[in-house]
Amino acid sequence: MAVPVEVNQVNAIRFQKVSKIYRRSHLGRTTETPGLVELDLDIAKGEVFGLLGLNGSGKTTAIKLLMGLHLPTKGEIETLGRRVPDVKVLARIGYAPESAYLNKTLTGRESLRLFAALSRIPAEEVERRVTEMFAKVGLDKALDKRLSEYSKGMLQRASLAQALVHDPELVILDEPVTGLDPLAIKEVRLLILWLKANGKTVLFSSHDISEVERVCDRIGILSGGRLVKVMKQDEWRGKPDSLEAAFAAAVVRTDGVGSIRME
Amino acid sequence: MQTLSAVFTYTLKEHLRRKAWLSAALFGLVLLGGVIIVSALGADERMRLLLDLGLAAIEAITLVSIVFLTVNLILAEIESRAIFLILSHPVRRADYLLGRFLGTVAAVALGMAAMSLMHALLLSLYGWWEPGRYFAALACMFGKTTVMGALSLLLSLALTSEAAAMAFAVFLWMLGHFSSEMRFLADRSGSAFLKTTLVAFSHAAPDFARFNYRDFWHQSAPTADWLIWAAIYTLAYATACLALSVQLFEQQEF
Numbered sequence: 001m002a003v004p005v006e007v008n009q010v011n012a013i014r015f016q017k018v019s020k021i022y023r024r025s026h027l028g029r030t031t032e033t034p035g036l037v038e039l040d041l042d043i044a045k046g047e048v049f050g051l052l053g054l055n056g057s058g059k060t061t062a063i064k065l066l067m068g069l070h071l072p073t074k075g076e077i078e079t080l081g082r083r084v085p086d087v088k089v090l091a092r093i094g095y096a097p098e099s100a101y102l103n104k105t106l107t108g109r110e111s112l113r114l115f116a117a118l119s120r121i122p123a124e125e126v127e128r129r130v131t132e133m134f135a136k137v138g139l140d141k142a143l144d145k146r147l148s149e150y151s152k153g154m155l156q157r158a159s160l161a162q163a164l165v166h167d168p169e170l171v172i173l174d175e176p177v178t179g180l181d182p183l184a185i186k187e188v189r190l191l192i193l194w195l196k197a198n199g200k201t202v203l204f205s206s207h208d209i210s211e212v213e214r215v216c217d218r219i220g221i222l223s224g225g226r227l228v229k230v231m232k233q234d235e236w237r238g239k240p241d242s243l244e245a246a247f248a249a250a251v252v253r254t255d256g257v258g259s260i261r262m263e
Numbered sequence: 264m265q266t267l268s269a270v271f272t273y274t275l276k277e278h279l280r281r282k283a284w285l286s287a288a289l290f291g292l293v294l295l296g297g298v299i300i301v302s303a304l305g306a307d308e309r310m311r312l313l314l315d316l317g318l319a320a321i322e323a324i325t326l327v328s329i330v331f332l333t334v335n336l337i338l339a340e341i342e343s344r345a346i347f348l349i350l351s352h353p354v355r356r357a358d359y360l361l362g363r364f365l366g367t368v369a370a371v372a373l374g375m376a377a378m379s380l381m382h383a384l385l386l387s388l389y390g391w392w393e394p395g396r397y398f399a400a401l402a403c404m405f406g407k408t409t410v411m412g413a414l415s416l417l418l419s420l421a422l423t424s425e426a427a428a429m430a431f432a433v434f435l436w437m438l439g440h441f442s443s444e445m446r447f448l449a450d451r452s453g454s455a456f457l458k459t460t461l462v463a464f465s466h467a468a469p470d471f472a473r474f475n476y477r478d479f480w481h482q483s484a485p486t487a488d489w490l491i492w493a494a495i496y497t498l499a500y501a502t503a504c505l506a507l508s509v510q511l512f513e514q515q516e517f
Contacts, residue, residue, distance in 0.1 A: 067351045069517045087353050095351040101344040105280040106273070117269035118352035162348060 011078070012170050012201035013043040013066065018075030020061050020225075035061035037225040039075070043203060043218075045169075048196050050212040051205040053222035054251055059205035060098070061225070063174050066203075067095055080170060091120055094163035098175040100155035104148040108139060108158055111147060112165055119166035133161040138187075153184050160191065171195055173204035177211055189215055213243045223251040266358045267365075270349075274366025278332065279373075286324045287377035293320040294385060310391050317382040321375060322404050326436070329371045329408045333415040334428045336363050337512070346517055357509045360416075364505065368412055372405065395484040396476075402490060403474040406497040410469045411436060413504035420511040438468035469500055 020035040036058045043049045051059045064070040065077055068085030082089040102111055112130045121129055134140050137157040142150065150158065156176075163171060173192075177185045185208075192215045195202050206212050212219055213236050221229040229250045236243040297316045301309040337360070340346040349359060379401055386392065414435060418428040438445070442465045449461035473496045476485060 064517070067347075069347060069350060071516060087355055089353075090351060091353040093351070095348075097344070097347050099344070101347050103273070103277060103343075103345045105277045110273075110276065114269055114273050115348070115352060117265055118349065118354050120265060120353060123265075159348075166352075 010045045010081075011042045012045045012047070012080055013041070013049075013203060014076075014078040015039045015041040015062070015065075016076045016078075018062075018065065018072045018077055020058075020065060020070060021073045034225045035070075036065070036072075039227055041220060041227060041230075043201065045201050046196070046199055047217045048192060048202045048215055049204075050216035050219040051203065051222060052207075052209065052212055052219055052247055053205070054207075054253060057222040057251070058225040059222055060174055062222070063095075063172055063203070063205060066172060067093070091166060092169045094166065094168035094171045096156075096159045096163040096171075096173050096176060098178055100152075100159035102147050102155060102158060102162070104146065104150075107144050107146050108134060108150070109143045111158065112161055115162040116165050121166055129165055133165045134158075136164070137161045153180060156180060156184070160188075168200070170201045170203070173202065175205055175207070177206060177208055185211065209244050209247055213237075219243070221247055221250045266354050267362045270354070270359055270362025271366045271369070274336075274363050275369050278367060278370035284374055284377065286328050286374045287381070290320055290324055290378040291381060293317075293324075294381060298385070310386075310389055313386060313389060314391065317386070318400055318404075321378045321382065321401075322407070324378065325371055325375050325404060325408050326411055328374060329367070329412040330415045330429060330432045330436075332367050332371065333364070333412045334419045334425050334432065336367055336416060336419070338419050338423065338425055338428075341517060344517075350517065356512050360509055360512055361505065364412065364416055368409055371408060371412070375401070375405065375408070393484075399484045399490060400476045403476040403485075403493060406493050407469075407471060407474045409497050410500045410504075413501035413508075414469060417504040417508045417511075420508050420515070435468045436471075438464060439471040442468060442470040443472055470496065 018039040019037050022033045022035050024031050024033070039058075039062065051062060053059050061070065065072055066079055066084060068087075068090070071085065077084040079086075080089055080092050106114070109130055112133060113126055116126045116129055117123075131140070131143070134143050137160050139154060139157050139161065142154060147155065147158065156179075160173075160176070163173070173188075176188050176192075180188065189211060192202055192204065196215075217233050219231050220227050221231075229246060231243070231246060236246070294317060297313055297320075301312050304312065337346070340349070340363075350356070379397075383392070383397060386397075411432065415428060415432040418431045418435075419425065422428045422431065445461045445465035445468075449458045449465065452458045452461065473493050
């Protein structure tokens with residue numbers, strides 16, 4: 001299942017000393033929580049990169065910063081050679097969040113038409129792209145059903161379709177396999193490999209170490225908002241449990257949750 | 264333009280599917296009640312009551328609809344996180360906001376058109392039909408609706424709380440009916456602080472006297488000049504509210 005690393009040397013993503021601090025004010029008191037601390041990371045074009053980390057480690061923060069949904073407190077971010085935030089570059093990026101946040105009053109077709117139009121796909125091509133994408137994610141029979149009638153798995157597929165409808169160069173998937181059944185997980189894995197085979201750059205976050213080690217060229221482990229380790233595929237390929245051991249050694253719980261006691 | 268029209272269409276569809284048109288059904292019930300009540304009255308009183316009751320009901324239902332829909336317009340998208348997906352596409356936030364706003368105004372205008380059609384049909388059944396005055400009244404209501412929609416949207420983004428935005432919108436809507444009184448009091452006031460406060464409130468709150476078609480109702484239809492000034496005021500007030508909304512929205516993180 002492992003794919004040989006063959007990336008070109010141009011960066012698709014570049015974080016330069018990026019920090020994000022969440023500030024919350026309540027009754028005159030301001031609390032600061034670091035979401036991301038001094039993140040330095042380059043991801044090459046054509047690479048599949050996995051972000052691993054516990055809950056609250058900064059994976060989603062890093063992705064939201066890339067998408068311009070959050071603004072960095074410090075540092076600079078570039079995607080596909082453009083400094084973030086940049087609306088135009090979003091036409092070359094596909095993003096699927098951890099849950100399918102689709103408007104459920106629309107049908108599958110209407111929803112995908114909307115995202116195709118927002119991605120500036122020429123009007124005469126929209127219908128073809130919509131039909132193709134729904135066939136690609138296996139939802140062609142549900143195209144004209146309201147999204148409110150879709151199951152969770154179907155919604156995740158529709159969310160993937162909206163991320164890919166404009167044939168992006170860079171695909172960002174936030175926990176794409178969370179909550180999916182084993183068959184669907186396998187399909188997402190194959191989709192990531194298909195994207196790589198088609199020259200796309202893929203960044204995805206996950207808790208699932210076994211999935212990450214099957215598809216990634218490199219991984220980065222985040223803990224408490226800091227990038228604590230970056231590993232290449234050859235560091236874990238053919239070495240069972242090595243990635244899990246590296247992960248367990250690198251991360252520290254910062255959410256105040258203790259271990260489950262076995263006695 | 265493609266983005267704006269896509270967001271506009273999506274918003275309009277969303278409102279229609281969430282049954283925003285039920286406002287027209289509610290109006291139908293009001294009219295039915297009105298007909299039952301007026302059946303016992305004489306011809307003149309019956310006509311006046313049907314006309315006033317109908318227009319007042321259209322205005323009230325439309326205003327409640329626009330305030331409720333615009334206050335929830337962006338906050339509900341943030342709550343459901345649907346906004347993540349929209350803004351992760353190449354969409355300028357200003358286009359998104361404008362498309363959402365115009366889609367909502369269009370949905371409310373459709374409801375208003377349905378109510379007016381029912382009302383006009385009923386009035387013509389009772390032998391009253393004066394399109395000039397009737398359309399002038401509708402145009403004034405539409406202006407008021409647009410102004411309140413833009414103001415409610417701004418309040419929802421500034422206060423980030425649906426309940427607070429709705430309360431402030433109702434408060435400013437009430438103040439909007441007393442703009443000239445506030446300016447009169449400011450002129451008479453000896454206190455500089457009170458004067459400044461009253462003037463500030465009279466300018467911040469919409470001036471609904473500009474939409475008061477009832478001033479003309481029993482004489483003749485409003486003049487073209489009066490209607491043009493009402494339209495200019497609507498555009499200026501709504502544009503100012505939308506520009507401030509865009510400023511706030513541009514800085515927001517999701």
